[in-house]
Amino acid sequence: MKFVSKNSKWVELALYLLDTNVLINVLRGKSEAIHFLERALDSENILACCAITVAEVRAGLRIGEEAATSDFLRSLKFVECSRSASELAGDMKNHWRSKGRTIEMADALIAAIAVSNHCVLITGNLKDFPMSGLEVRSI
Numbered sequence: 001m002k003f004v005s006k007n008s009k010w011v012e013l014a015l016y017l018l019d020t021n022v023l024i025n026v027l028r029g030k031s032e033a034i035h036f037l038e039r040a041l042d043s044e045n046i047l048a049c050c051a052i053t054v055a056e057v058r059a060g061l062r063i064g065e066e067a068a069t070s071d072f073l074r075s076l077k078f079v080e081c082s083r084s085a086s087e088l089a090g091d092m093k094n095h096w097r098s099k100g101r102t103i104e105m106a107d108a109l110i111a112a113i114a115v116s117n118h119c120v121l122i123t124g125n126l127k128d129f130p131m132s133g134l135e136v137r138s139i
Contacts (some may be wrong), residue, residue, distance in 0.1 A: 016046045017079055017114045019123035020056040020106075022139055023049065027057070027069055036139040048077040050113045052106050067087070081109065085116035092131050104128070111136075 018026075025033035040047060054073055061069055089105070089112035096103045107128045114121040114134060121136040123129060129136045 002094050014040075015048055015077070015079075015117065015119045016040055016045055016122045017048045017050060017110070017117070017119035018053065018076070019110060019121060019125070020053045021124040023053055023073070024058050024060065025124065025139075027065070027072060033124075035082055037119070040122075046077055048079045048117075048119060049078045050072055050110065051081055051110050052113070054078075056106060066078075079113055079117045079119060081113050081117055085109070085112040088112035088116060096130070103130075 002023045022033055022036070026037060037047065057069060057073065086109070087123055089108040092112060093103050093105060093108040107133075111121060111129050111134050113119070114136075115131075119127060119135075121134060122139060123136060126136060126138050
């Protein structure tokens with residue numbers, strides 16, 4: 001979280017890491033996702049993506065969407081995946097495997113990147129992110 005002074009008051013800003021499904025819904029013009037982004041930006045929160053979400057979005061590109069998609073993704077803050085985030089992702093996946101639940105590696109990496117960078121993860125699929133220590137919200 002980050003604090004800034006606004007009208008002589010300290011306001012808390014959040015760094016929102018947008019899950020792939022949120023990015024895709026924005027690009028597809030889904031009103032729920034667009035309204036969430038508008039509210040987040042009106043509150044001056046910071047919107048971010050990461051290597052995994054960028055790769056997943058680009059993997060699903062349709063013909064003619066490349067330029068608009070690249071422009072949108074480049075407008076977001078890019079949050080890096082560190083060695084410690086990579087290790088945390090592996091630990092998360094292993095933890096949930098031991099409980100009999102399969103977590104996709106991409107979801108474990110996204111969650112770990114969010115935790116490591118003090119982000120709030122924004123998703124349309126809360127069920128994919130049961131990890132403790134992760135602040136996650138649905139759009």
